[in-house]
Amino acid sequence: MSAFDLDFGSDDAGLARQLLPDRLRGPKRMAWLVCLLAAIEWPYENLMAFRAAYLYQLAHGPQVCHIQGWLNDTFDNVERRIYISNGVNNIPNYLYQQDELKPVYLAQQSEVGSSGYASPDYLFTQSETDAGGANFIVNVPTVVAGEAGYDVNYLIAIVNSLKLPNKSFTVVEF
Numbered sequence: 001m002s003a004f005d006l007d008f009g010s011d012d013a014g015l016a017r018q019l020l021p022d023r024l025r026g027p028k029r030m031a032w033l034v035c036l037l038a039a040i041e042w043p044y045e046n047l048m049a050f051r052a053a054y055l056y057q058l059a060h061g062p063q064v065c066h067i068q069g070w071l072n073d074t075f076d077n078v079e080r081r082i083y084i085s086n087g088v089n090n091i092p093n094y095l096y097q098q099d100e101l102k103p104v105y106l107a108q109q110s111e112v113g114s115s116g117y118a119s120p121d122y123l124f125t126q127s128e129t130d131a132g133g134a135n136f137i138v139n140v141p142t143v144v145a146g147e148a149g150y151d152v153n154y155l156i157a158i159v160n161s162l163k164l165p166n167k168s169f170t171v172v173e174f
Helices: 015-019 027-058 064-075 152-162
Strands: 083-086 136-140 169-173
Touching: 015 027, 064 083, 064 136, 064 152, 136 152, 152 169
Parallel strands: 136 169
Antiparallel strands: 083 136
16 A cells, blocks of 8 residues: 555545544535535546556666667557567777877778778768667657557657667667
8 A cells, every 4th residue: 555545435435534523424514525526536547547557657767678668569569570680880990090090991992902902991971880879779660650559759759768879770670
């Protein structure tokens, strides 16, 4: 039993009967108190729904298994086909300034083998090294994306609420 458990019922175990002394428990007064308590029953139910949703959110963290579990609980509860994969990440070649005394050898495609190195070093732009800025990819089946309860904006909001602030993602339908 917690501080949030209230029984608004009009039966013998209701809140009106619990708060009123025995000598004041007449039928008219009890009916009047039940009517007064009915006005706060709807906000109480909304509070309890919000509390349950917030406790569910607090039970999840930024780990991949937690994000994946919440997405599958929300959009694909039966078959659980939504999964998260790593973003494509090429290891970039860095160019150094001359003052750093770290040599970098670059070769063109036509110079393969002529410079003494087996293969040329390729330079990548920022968008090529981290797959357009995505650290991870949320993969959603097209069957799930076509269902009535699917909302890509809600999916993005769930992932944004759980992921670490420095991580980025993309949503891919397969």
